[in-house]
Amino acid sequence: MAVKTFNLPQKAFVNKFIPKSKFFEKAKVNSKIQQEFTDAIVRITWAYKLAENTINISGTDSMEELQIFNMQLKQKEIPKNVLKVIDKAIPSAILYTFEFENNFAYGITTKENAEQRYFFSDWNKELNFDFTGNTIEHIYQKIIKLFIQDKAGITIKNESFETILEKERQLANLEREIASLQNKIRTEKQFNKQVAYNKILRNKLKEKEFLKK
Known part of the structure; x- marks a missing residue:
């Protein structure tokens, strides 16, 4: 090739x-x-x-x-x-x-x-x-x-290169946390713990969308 x-x-x-x-x-x-x-x-x-x-x-x-x-x-x-x-x-x-x-x-x-x-x-x-x-x-x-x-999927604004890198790093960490929470929700048997995990997950998803703007 x-x-x-x-x-x-x-x-x-x-x-x-x-x-x-x-x-x-x-x-x-x-x-x-x-x-x-x-x-x-x-x-x-x-x-x-x-x-x-x-x-x-x-x-x-x-x-x-x-x-x-x-x-x-x-x-x-x-x-x-x-x-x-x-x-x-x-x-x-x-x-x-x-x-x-x-x-x-x-x-x-x-x-x-x-x-x-x-x-x-x-x-x-x-x-x-x-x-x-x-x-x-x-x-x-x-x-x-x-x-x-x-x-x-981060919107690139008029920010410093270091700021953009830091945003991406934070987003990557959030992605890992979200994946871990989703796995816990799938495997958790106790309803009250599922509810607690779901609440945390919703907040993490909001953080993710905020970072990408």
Whole structure:
């Protein structure tokens, strides 16, 4: 399968195969993780490099470049442990494109933050990436916002990037709490406890809708 193409200058197109062993050397991974690479990945291609010398947009002290890696997979499952190794080995931020047979998906991580978090699209859902901006970091932040808006359904307002990330984190925690409460309601035999759980659930659902606005 050909590497997924984007509307970027030809100078940004790298299309370079990266041996899996390169990541083993840089990240010093154990044999178990090496086996995960073998089991999950057919081929890793460095598809694009977004930097001042390729797209004429300057970097910042915290983010000079943004890479796009194409990951050809052996199964329709995103190998998150493998991505952690790659992100540890590569200093710049990476937008991932995943391909399995005729299926595709996208992913990225909040790499510059202390709390590393991954965002993924649904399979076969196209996202309209905007590779324009004042800086490389600005482009990266717009990409993260696109994932958050797509997956979490948060309305992106004129708020700081950190505020939007915090909203998404709170929403993810709420989703876990709601799922736990729904499970308790399904399995609880005592009616009075079901009522109590339902009351808490209603409040959590209201919080969720408020956060998304």
